[in-house]
Amino acid sequence: MEKRTIKLGILGLGTVGSGVAKILLETSKNINQKMKKKLELAKILDKDLTREREIEVPAEIMTDKPEEVLENPEIDIVIELIGGVNPAKDFMIRALKAKKHVVTANKEVMAKYGSDLLDLAEENGVDLYFEASVGGGIPIIRSLKESLTANKVEEIMGIVNGTTNYILTKMTQEGADFADALAEAQDLGYAEADPTADVDGYDAAYKLSILSAIAFGSRIDINDIYLEGISKVTQKDITYAKELNYVIKLLAIGKEVDGKIEARVHPTMIPNNHPLAAVNDSFNAVFVKGHAVGELMYYGRGAGSMPTGSAVVADVIDIARNIINDANGRIACSCYEEKELKSINEVVSKYYLRLQVIDRPGVLAAVSGILGNNGVSIESMIQKSKTENGVPLILVAHQVNEGNIQTALNEIDNLAEVKEISSLIRVEGEECY
Numbered sequence: 097m098e099k100r101t102i103k104l105g106i107l108g109l110g111t112v113g114s115g116v117a118k119i120l121l122e123t124s125k126n127i128n129q130k131m132k133k134k135l136e137l138a139k140i141l142d143k144d145l146t147r148e149r150e151i152e153v154p155a156e157i158m159t160d161k162p163e164e165v166l167e168n169p170e171i172d173i174v175i176e177l178i179g180g181v182n183p184a185k186d187f188m189i190r191a192l193k194a195k196k197h198v199v200t201a202n203k204e205v206m207a208k209y210g211s212d213l214l215d216l217a218e219e220n221g222v223d224l225y226f227e228a229s230v231g232g233g234i235p236i237i238r239s240l241k242e243s244l245t246a247n248k249v250e251e252i253m254g255i256v257n258g259t260t261n262y263i264l265t266k267m268t269q270e271g272a273d274f275a276d277a278l279a280e281a282q283d284l285g286y287a288e289a290d291p292t293a294d295v296d297g298y299d300a301a302y303k304l305s306i307l308s309a310i311a312f313g314s315r316i317d318i319n320d321i322y323l324e325g326i327s328k329v330t331q332k333d334i335t336y337a338k339e340l341n342y343v344i345k346l347l348a349i350g351k352e353v354d355g356k357i358e359a360r361v362h363p364t365m366i367p368n369n370h371p372l373a374a375v376n377d378s379f380n381a382v383f384v385k386g387h388a389v390g391e392l393m394y395y396g397r398g399a400g401s402m403p404t405g406s407a408v409v410a411d412v413i414d415i416a417r418n419i420i421n422d423a424n425g426r427i428a429c430s431c432y433e434e435k436e437l438k439s440i441n442e443v444v445s446k447y448y449l450r451l452q453v454i455d456r457p458g459v460l461a462a463v464s465g466i467l468g469n470n471g472v473s474i475e476s477m478i479q480k481s482k483t484e485n486g487v488p489l490i491l492v493a494h495q496v497n498e499g500n501i502q503t504a505l506n507e508i509d510n511l512a513e514v515k516e517i518s519s520l521i522r523v524e525g526e527e528c529y
């Protein structure tokens with residue numbers, strides 16, 4: 097049956113909303129030619145209609161009344177770009193119940209409520225797409241759901257937060273101050289409305305939860321993901337990492353080993369020659385290992401108005417194609433199994449440790465003795481010259497269970513010669529690449 101124009105409504109004309117509107121308005125001829133159908137941006141909801149925007153949109157399509165989008169019988173696809181849980185989630189529910197397809201960039205909502213929303217979409221015979229929620233413009237969700245679907249995914253390891261990658265890049269390459277680098281990332285539109293979501297690792301954890309659900313077929317409760325942000329990463333550790341030929345990145349790591357899932361987000365040292373080490377600024381990259389395809393890496397802009405807009409508009413076009421072909425619901429929710437999650441103590445990794453010790457004979461023997469008794473063997477060690485607060489002792493431990501390292505550190509902390517355990521950073525990546 098010949099379809100009328102497909103009408104779109106945007107919720108939230110902020111950083112991403114402006115990118116989406118720009119692409120839709122400026123590229124409409126090209127999009128319509130590709131679609132052989134007209135896509136029309138019919139309404140845009142935002143709270144403040146007087147604020148100056150990044151983009152000029154016709155005044156008559158702006159509204160501050162949610163019902164003009166959500167209850168508008170003309171609108172086929174609702175694009176949620178408000179962020180946060182509510183009212184974004186309620187608006188998505190209203191749209192799905194009104195049998196409107198939904199596209200969202202909202203990782204928090206998808207990580208926390210994605211499976212219920214996907215069920216609701218299915219019940220209502222509509223699609224819910226969320227490519228922009230992970231890796232911004234990188235087509236990672238579509239790749240996992242479609243191009244890699246023949247695989248049993250064994251591992252996903254990625255830099256999935258543009259803000260923290262921008263901050264760590266500036267701190268590493270320019271010795272920048274944390275707060276200044278964060279302010280720049282905010283100015284560039286990379287950060288969340290509340291940037292603690294970026295800095296403390298929640299944003300990366302939401303993304304890992306979404307990726308893991310698709311890759312491993314099992315829902316992962318966001319609260320079960322081991323999480324450390326970047327606020328404790330110091331210039332000292334960045335400098336010692338350089339000496340050891342490592343770089344520090346905030347990694348999201350998901351693995352399936354013997355049917356058990358490992359899911360963690362934390363600052364990680366990776367070798368300088370590792371492919372993820374060259375991923376800088378707001379770029380993201382996701383490394384995937386599938387049983388059949390082997391290793392792949394997806395790389396691109398993980399944040400920002402236009403790159404994220406690119407993923408959102410691609411979802412819109414995909415849904416429009418489904419509408420034209422009466423083909424919604426092609427790919428159902430991928431969480432078909434319940435798999436056990438490993439605790440962090442069961443994780444096996446290499447470790448970088450930085451201790452502050454008293455300059456006294458026997459201290460090295462005491463520390464290495466405790467490590468050895470706990471099955472931790474030392475790969476390399478640097479002892480720096482004396483400071484007014486003792487001597488920094490930097491160790492890299494071979495692969496071992498996290499439980500062993502933690503027990504050893506508790507014992508080391510009790511040594512009179514040890515003033516402080518300053519840092520523990522996991523080290524990944526050497527063996528596989």
Ligand SMILES: NC(=O)C1=CN([C@@H]2O[C@H](COP(=O)(O)OP(=O)(O)OC[C@H]3O[C@@H](n4cnc5c(N)ncnc54)[C@H](OP(=O)(O)O)[C@@H]3O)[C@@H](O)[C@H]2O)C=CC1
Nearest residue numbers: 108109110111112142143177178179201202285399400404
């Ligand atoms: N920025 C990025 O690079 C990326 C963002 N995302 C995700 O995209 C979504 C949007 O992010 P972003 O564009 O950066 O966020 P912004 O804060 O820039 O934009 C959100 C917009 O929605 C408006 N808004 C807030 N509450 C309401 C409401 N109740 N009704 C109508 N409008 C409202 C805001 O107005 P006001 O400013 O007045 O509050 C603002 O204009 C988030 O889920 C984010 O996580 C995903 C990938 C990348």
Ligand SMILES: N[C@@H](CC=O)C(=O)O
Nearest residue numbers: 257258259286287288
């Ligand atoms: N705040 C996020 C935006 C994209 O998802 C980030 O910095 O990656």
Ligand code: NA
Nearest residue numbers: 227230232234
């Ligand atoms: Na993406």
